[in-house]
Amino acid sequence: MQNLQLQLADILQYDQFQSAECMAGNTNRLVKWVHIIENSAVGHLMKEHELILTTGMGIHKDVDTFERFLDELIAKNCAGLCIEYGRYIQSIPTTILQKAKKHQFPIVVFHEEVSFSDITQEVHRQIISHQYQLIERLEAYTHTLSKASLTSNRPEALLEVLVEAIGGQCILQLTDEKAVYYPKCDATKKARLEKESPLVKEILLLSQQYGQLKWYGLHSGIESLFLERTALFIAQIILRKLYSIEKEAVAQQLWKQDWLEGRLSKSEILQHLEKEHDRIRIKQMTVLYVNVANGQLEGQEGFDDVYFTLYARNVFEKRGFTICTTNHQDHYYMIIFNQRDEASMRSRLREAVLKIKKAFKTDTVTRIATGKTVESVEDVPTAYETARTTMYIRKVLQTTDCFYEDVLLGHMILNLQQTMDVKQMMTQYLGPLIAYDEKHSSELIPTLRTYLATNCSKQETAQKLYIVRQTLYHRLKKIEELIGMDSSEPHHRMMLEMMLYAKEFIEKSSKIHE
Secondary structure (H helix, E strand, O other): OOOOOOEHHHHOOOHHHOOEEEEEOOOOOEOOEEEEOOOHHHHHHOOOOEEEEEOOOOOOOOHHHHHHHHHHHHHOOOOEEEEEOOOOOOOOOHHHHHHHHHOOOOEEEEOOOOOHHHHHHHHHHHHHHHHHHHHHHHHHHHHHHHHHHHHOOOOOHHHHHHHHHHOOEEEEEEOOOOOEEEOOOOHHHHHHHHOOOOEEEEEEEOOEEEEEEEEEOOOOOOHHHHHHHHHHHHHHHHHHHHHHHHHHHHHOOHHHHHHHOOOOOHHHHHHHHHHHOOOOOOOOEEEEEEEOOOOOEOOOOOOOHHHHHHHHHHHHHOOOEEEEEEEEOOEEEEEEEEOOOOOOHHHHHHHHHHHHHHHEOOOOOOEEEEOOOEOOHHHHHHHHHHHHHHHHHHHHHOOOOOOHHHHHHHHHHHHHHOOOOHHHHHHHHHHHHHHHHHHHOOOHHHHHHHHHHOOOOHHHHHHHHOOOHHHHHHHHHHHHHHHOOOOOOHHHHHHHHHHHHHHHHHHHHHHHOO
16 A cells, blocks of 8 residues: 655655665664754653654764664664764764664765754654645545445455555454455465464454454554554444344344243243254353333433343353343343353353443433343243342342342242231241330340341441440340340341341331332
8 A cells, every 4th residue: 555654765765865875774664753862861762763863973972872872772663863974973883883784773874964954844744744644545445434334234345445455464353253364365375374463453342342353464554543444344334233133133022021921831932042042052041130211321322222132132142141132111131041151150140230230321220130040941930020029129128239149038028928927927026126116215126137237246236336335235135135035046146137137128118019
């Protein structure tokens, strides 16, 4: 491609360089700025691709000073060193030239007096001109990419546009897909490419890496800009394709609701799954329930249900899950299949759920909850019901816990209510304390709750309640007298903790139903 960055070879053609001679090095180096330096002590301040002009005033006294200055310029990968022969330097020491040739570092000498200010002005003018040309070239390339992406749904079609613009060889490697080479090449060339160092740009989709775009060729410094634009348009093509697939899947989700509500047989479920997923491991499953009322994902205006399911699918698949989604109005249900090892399922599931939870704007997300993990497709309705129950428990307790395991005690209370009078049981254990607190305006119930929550640590309990130890001892003695049991004994402690939880749950749930 036409080089849109200024090289030393270009500068040597300027009128100001008519008396110049390149004594060593490669003149194809990029030049991004020019400095006039007459003090060898500032060599360490130079930057990559900067061209240095000097009369030699700071380096002419001894070869060691000259060599140290040259070493600093080489280490900084400067564009070159231009020296004016005259009062300070009349020739370049042999050791300096040998080192410059060894490192392919350009040393240019002026055999006549020149105006350094004219050189810097002309070079800076050309650098700015090249920058404008680069911007124009990138705008034209972006327009070409845009047209190509609208006329083709194949990401590889953009590889042709890229190679036509900058030449070289490119490879598109998308996740779980075979690499695409453009131009096509044989096994010998592929093996040779593996030994080279390409320019690489990630294909980012929904803030996740979806693949890589690699380019092999002679680097002039601007190819990465073209590669970046191409990677962006490839991501847009993939997103459009996935969006279309997801939209169709959303439209064909009625059978999933029948599955969740237990209206399908095992054979019917497996038949539907086989149509939607070629290879799916049916071992561990759960259901994620998301209420997206007034919800909004970061970076999105309003709420797009297809984009949401696409985003969620991407998050879960990156962590070893396959999902089936269905929704009704603002309620989304995701049937999650674990495709990796069973031991790490819980930690991976938590990571994925928290990722989705975080993606919502905090002021608009309503609720998110998981159900029980099951191992058979016939038991998925159980996971569905427990996810809904987890959501109800969250609403009652106003808790941030969104996982089934974290509110298991709430599930137990609700299950017990179906077979016995939990309120009566709670009153049997805690009734005397409740009555005493109401009559004497005391705080025996809060004291017992804090005491059990601190693993029966009297010191910590007193600190949390802001009371002296003697007051705590008096309260604990009164609690033991009223309930007729030692609250620190394991069996009694377990029952009391459960009854305290039941008391809180019953009181808060009654307020919801008022």
